[in-house]
Amino acid sequence: MKKITFLLFFGAVGNVFSQISTNSVPQDTSTDQNVFMDAASNFNYSANSSHSVGKGLGFPQTDLTKFKFITTNLDGINYPTYFDGMIVYNIATGKTNDPSLTTQTEGLTPGFYYFYNPNGETNQSLSSGKWVRIGDGSANRVLEIATNEVATNVKVENNQVYTIKGQFTSDGSTQARINFPAGITSIYNIKIYKKTTSGSSQLVHAQLYDYNLTASSGNNVTFGSGVMSTSIPAGTYDYVLEYFK
Numbered sequence: 001m002k003k004i005t006f007l008l009f010f011g012a013v014g015n016v017f018s019q020i021s022t023n024s025v026p027q028d029t030s031t032d033q034n035v036f037m038d039a040a041s042n043f044n045y046s047a048n049s050s051h052s053v054g055k056g057l058g059f060p061q062t063d064l065t066k067f068k069f070i071t072t073n074l075d076g077i078n079y080p081t082y083f084d085g086m087i088v089y090n091i092a093t094g095k096t097n098d099p100s101l102t103t104q105t106e107g108l109t110p111g112f113y114y115f116y117n118p119n120g121e122t123n124q125s126l127s128s129g130k131w132v133r134i135g136d137g138s139a140n141r142v143l144e145i146a147t148n149e150v151a152t153n154v155k156v157e158n159n160q161v162y163t164i165k166g167q168f169t170s171d172g173s174t175q176a177r178i179n180f181p182a183g184i185t186s187i188y189n190i191k192i193y194k195k196t197t198s199g200s201s202q203l204v205h206a207q208l209y210d211y212n213l214t215a216s217s218g219n220n221v222t223f224g225s226g227v228m229s230t231s232i233p234a235g236t237y238d239y240v241l242e243y244f245k
Contacts, residue, residue, distance in 0.1 A: 082120030172234035
């Protein structure tokens, strides 16, 4: 009798306060199974015979540029994986701004994202996690390099590599000035090329012999190899810079 009374009370409260609705009565028939929720075995027979009824999962919308993890109950027992694998539907563009995370996700667009934090349970931490767009794997990701900073799909010793496109003018000497992006700590790679009159690009085999990230004026890069500096012909050149922050 007590159990029946409790269930009736729970159902009444759920009808008033619940934010989740279903088109059939949930049944606890998946005990000790791989799935924690099974909608394939729909008990609504009208849904089973329809191509439209009961076929979608409605996600709440969130703005990942404003989303912040609530860490009050993170104690290794509640949310033991530290939200690894959590899925949200994002409606915003821009970048995440969560102080709990070391690496913010840039280039957000509307769509599904999951929280990638494989070491969260071991480290008992959110900080190394990152929001990743579902389907945005390295195999099918097209990275558009532009004059604004873009996070690549490359990390070195867990340090994110960023990239940006720019242009500089050479006077024919061994030195020139490149406008380094804000926050740069070191250069990972640089490719220098020159556009021809036909519109195609020709790669210039020039490397950086030395660079100065803090110079406020004047030349801040020297071209060359690991043993000596070299000059490049006078002209205007484009470059793609990869760097750490």
